[in-house]
Amino acid sequence: MSTIPLSTIAHARSGDKGNHANVGVIAYTPAGFEFLGRFLTESRMVQYLLPLRPRQVERFEMPGILAYNFLLFDILAGGASRSLRTDSQGKVLSAAVLEMQIPAPPNLDQMLPISGKAKNSHG
């Protein structure tokens, strides 16, 4: 099966709130947003981030900017004040989420950013 990284159809940013983190995933096009709605569910996000053991993941819709915001509870191992990790504030979570391999949708060409270049598609 052909997979592509999530970064082909979306961009993202992550940050912290205490011991929780959030990742906002922003589709480039309405077709991409529709695909994310079906594919990038809370359980998919939990599965992908399972090694970091978030207690819970909640997804919120932001249709005006074609985005889904994921709140990742207790994922930061103590947060900025107590985490022993280099990335105590979850700043690189978004980069990792964008590397998620997703099945290449049939209408991929409708999900690319305006410049139209497909990035890193794997056969």
Next chain:
Amino acid sequence: MPVIRVGNGAGFWGDNLDAPRVLAERGRLEYLTLEYLAELTLSILAHQRSRNPQAGFISDFLTVLESLTPALAAQPQLKIVTNAGGMAPQTCARQAAAILAGASLGDVAVAAASGDDLFPRLDDLIGGGESFANFDSGLALGDSRSQIASANAYLGAAGIVTALSQGARVIITGRVADASLTVGPAIHEFGWSWTDWDRLAAATVAGHLIECGAQVTGGMFSGWTPGLALENLGYPIAEISDGGQVVITKPAATGGRVSVETVAEQLVYEIGDPAHYLTPDVDADFSHVRLAQVGPDRVEVIGAKGNPAPPRFKVSMAYSDGYMASGTLVICGDQAAAKARACGELILSRLRAAGVNLARTHIECLGTGDTLPGVWDRNDDALEVVLRVSVHDPSRAAVERFVREFSPLVGSGPPGVTGYTGPRPSPYPVFAYWPTTIARERVLPVVEVRKAVDWAGMKVDQSGS
């Protein structure tokens, strides 16, 4: 005035110290905001103040203010609103006033806006019925009370508006909600009612977008390319109209970019439920915000809605929780990752053999995927790895013993160990985060406004006792 231009020249303590001056010189601003206080900054400042009564505010702000005096002199409409006051707004105001007076700006009115510091009356508040339970864990304050190092309510825009109405041009606050640094100027300029929820939400989304400085103008942008010219990156400006229209932009001829994409990324930064972005001023709903590119490096922000402000203010408390330190070594060559991991285990094993059992430890081999172990694809064949070991323990002595275990490994460890030069890492005190709330009627802003020349010689009591 139909539109005000609010620029934010600092997104955090440690941000670019030239950005405020460039923004003030080129931004054609009515207001320059400077945002310095992360969740835990006040506990660090409280610790500094406990060692030095003249400390407790963001001293970088004085360096920045010095650089801003020409702009303040040349642009009579320019005002500065900052939370650089930290744990000591009056001390900061007094020193800021001295800088202004020394630059022939002695007539400029400087305000200190405080009232956020709950620590001096914590027991009274508890006796009055505030539980200060941790709203993340649900835990009661209980035994942690004795370890509390700082307690600050997030005030809203009210103190800032009061200061502006009394003619202040430089307003120095303690803890306020970051967006309130922008909301205050908008309310003052346009005379909005405190219950004009949709317009307060519009100013709040503007404040949220510019509060992290460069993060909306091309910093941290997942569309990064070398051509973004980040060395010359322009800091952000929010144009806000009386009707609540918001446009995000930056000064012309600066690097970076303001696009729908850069703004969207900052819109989702550090938010929970987008329908309830809670500040002391308003319960803002960002969930249906839309963005439109209305010109080169100009993005309009449409559709923020507001609901009544919450009845309780957020309070950030910090409690003393032992000491931490981390150390690194660089390990190279064949089996670099395996050697690095073995060095990490060796350090902890030697400590245990010496009777030092650290409460919490963490080993990372950076370069193999250990920033997010199990999430990145692993790269265990890397020929160059950074070993990082970090520890947390109640005993400072135990952590001091730990930091001595790195340099010996150059001679007594595996081959290919380097990166041992430079000062030995130091243990630092940990202030752990305790988020809670307080009824808003129990917290009132306190505002003092004086001309710069009149701050000199003022007796300032911020002992916190």
